[in-house]
Amino acid sequence: TVAPSADLRNSSSPLQRFVKGKRKINDIFVEIEDYVLDSSNYVSALRKENKVIVDEGDVKLVTDYVQKIKGIRDVLARDHMKVAFFGRTSNGKSSVINAMLRDKILPSGIGHTTNCFLQVEGSENGESYLMTEGCQDKQNVKSVGQLAHALCKEKLNENQLVRIFWPRDKCFLLRDDVVFVDSPGIDVSPNLDEWIDKHCLDADVFVLVANAESTLMVTEKNFFHKVSTKLSKPNIFILNNRWDASASEMDFQDQVRAQHLERAADFLVKELKVCSPKEANERIFFVSAKEVLQARLNEEKGMPPHSGALAEGFPNRYFEFQDFEKKFEECISKSAIKTKFEQHSQRGKSVSQDIRDVMESIYEKALATQKDKSFVKKDLNDKLNFTEQQLLLITQEMKEKIHHMVEDVEQRVSKALSE
Numbered sequence: 001t002v003a004p005s006a007d008l009r010n011s012s013s014p015l016q017r018f019v020k021g022k023r024k025i026n027d028i029f030v031e032i033e034d035y036v037l038d039s040s041n042y043v044s045a046l047r048k049e050n051k052v053i054v055d056e057g058d059v060k061l062v063t064d065y066v067q068k069i070k071g072i073r074d075v076l077a078r079d080h081m082k083v084a085f086f087g088r089t090s091n092g093k094s095s096v097i098n099a100m101l102r103d104k105i106l107p108s109g110i111g112h113t114t115n116c117f118l119q120v121e122g123s124e125n126g127e128s129y130l131m132t133e134g135c136q137d138k139q140n141v142k143s144v145g146q147l148a149h150a151l152c153k154e155k156l157n158e159n160q161l162v163r164i165f166w167p168r169d170k171c172f173l174l175r176d177d178v179v180f181v182d183s184p185g186i187d188v189s190p191n192l193d194e195w196i197d198k199h200c201l202d203a204d205v206f207v208l209v210a211n212a213e214s215t216l217m218v219t220e221k222n223f224f225h226k227v228s229t230k231l232s233k234p235n236i237f238i239l240n241n242r243w244d245a246s247a248s249e250m251d252f253q254d255q256v257r258a259q260h261l262e263r264a265a266d267f268l269v270k271e272l273k274v275c276s277p278k279e280a281n282e283r284i285f286f287v288s289a290k291e292v293l294q295a296r297l298n299e300e301k302g303m304p305p306h307s308g309a310l311a312e313g314f315p316n317r318y319f320e321f322q323d324f325e326k327k328f329e330e331c332i333s334k335s336a337i338k339t340k341f342e343q344h345s346q347r348g349k350s351v352s353q354d355i356r357d358v359m360e361s362i363y364e365k366a367l368a369t370q371k372d373k374s375f376v377k378k379d380l381n382d383k384l385n386f387t388e389q390q391l392l393l394i395t396q397e398m399k400e401k402i403h404h405m406v407e408d409v410e411q412r413v414s415k416a417l418s419e
């Protein structure tokens with residue numbers, strides 16, 4: 001058989017590294033939030049007792065972190081891996097997305113030109129619905145037909161985003177936090193700058209769906225030139241789709257493939273300078289989304305992947321699609337871990353470091369006041385000394401707690417990142 005089962009792929013999927021990393025970093029932030037709350041309560045209470053050793057700035061710094069950590073946790077919960085698809089109308093963008101999702105989710109074909117941005121993401125509760133920009137209403141969607149109808153009914157502008165929520169348990173890519181974005185065709189006179197600012201700046205991977213029956217178009221190239229002025233080294237895959245059409249021209253197939261490969265590699269390596277020639281070989285694929293989707297729908301029903309008449313060379317094209325998916329998963333997971341978690345972990349480290357500094361300065365001041373007091377008459381001072389001794393102990397304890405926490409967090413963050 002050509003296709004390993006979805007479950008098998010899932011268990012070894014690089015996407016799991018992102019999912020596990022997200023869980024870990026979230027657990028660490030739950031602890032940081034706990035400590036920050038503790039520290040904030042402690043510092044505020046101390047300030048009421050002793051205005052000398054705790055100043056207003058310390059209290060503000062620590063208490064402000066309570067909200068900041070909450071903010072980071074909110075962002076973390078929303079973090080996902082985002083892949084955006086571009087290409088001319090009818091090159092097969094929707095078909096590629098459907099093939100990857102193993103279901104006919106997006107409408108495709110004549111009459112179903114995507115005229116706005118469509119985002120497919122997992123829904124939490126097993127429901128399927130869509131939401132249009134600026135509107136909180138969930139519109140129920142049960143089928144592709146209904147979805148197509150709902151999209152036609154709306155007066156959507158080319159820039160708008162429609163979010164389609166699909167049950168997570170229906171596809172492991174959605175379950176593992178991958179979000180798909182389908183764009184209107186690059187040929188529909190777009191406002192590229194607006195597109196990029198609105199929909200592309202947070203994309204981890206771009207997929208250019210090209211038509212293997214023609215060469216890369218200037219419009220397609222221009223778009224990525226623009227993207228690469230705004231993002232440093234975007235991750236771009238080029239799918240030469242409709243490769244099944246070349247099957248009827250066996251004599252020229254190798255020649256055509258070599259020519260497409262060379263041009264696409266030149267585009268990535270020499271024009272955009274986003275990868276090396278070696279990397280380019282892992283970014284360019286010759287596939288047939290239509291065949292893969294059909295094969296997967298068949299497999300879903302327990303049928304063999306190809307039934308009926310198929311163009312020659314189907315197993316190779318199917319294999320190449322799976323190879324693309326493998327490289328894509330590695331790339332998107334790596335990129336998302338780097339861009340999303342590295343920032344969070346730096347932030348976590350600096351928060352715990354700042355709190356540690358506050359605790360240390362409180363401790364030093366408490367120590368200094370105690371020394372000053374030793375010159376004052378002993379009997380007057382006994383009570384005060386006792387309280388301050390207690391204070392020192394608690395501060396010391398708190399300082400150690402924070403110290404351990406910082407070390408623990410640092411260790412776990414580096415471990416999570418290196419994993």
Ligand code: GDP
Pocket residue numbers: 087088089090091092093094095096107108109110112113114241242243244245287288289290291
């Ligand atoms: P989009 O406008 O880029 O989203 O393109 P669609 O996915 O809607 O595809 C346009 C038409 O091309 C549909 O009728 C698809 O069935 C067909 N199509 C998509 N991929 C392939 C392919 O690999 N081979 C062939 N022969 N047809 C395809």
